[in-house]
Amino acid sequence: MKEIISIVGWVVGIQGALGAGGRLFGDEPLGVLHQWWDIPTPLYVAMAAVGAVLALYGETSKKRAGARG
Numbered sequence: 130m131k132e133i134i135s136i137v138g139w140v141v142g143i144q145g146a147l148g149a150g151g152r153l154f155g156d157e158p159l160g161v162l163h164q165w166w167d168i169p170t171p172l173y174v175a176m177a178a179v180g181a182v183l184a185l186y187g188e189t190s191k192k193r194a195g196a197r198g
Contacts, residue, residue, distance in 0.1 A: 131194070135187025142180020148173035 147160035152170045162168060168176075 131187050131190045133187075135184055135191065138180045138183025138185070138187055140180070142177050142184055145173050145176030145178070145180055149177055 144160045144162050148158035148162060148168060149170055151157055151159035151163075152173065157163065158168070158173065
């Protein structure tokens with residue numbers, strides 16, 4: 130389960146970072162989500178933050194499980 134949370138966190142974080150970066154430094158957001166929905170820039174930033182938290186949680190829990198046994 131921790132691996133799935135980590136993968137979801139990486140995907141959400143990357144999509145959020147690409148969307149925010151594209152909006153801030155380019156003409157349009159990058160990534161896949163802008164093809165389906167029109168997401169505002171603050172939501173892209175929030176997605177990047179939530180993705181980073183989920184990825185960090187998943188990665189640290191995998192390391193803790195590996196240290197235990």
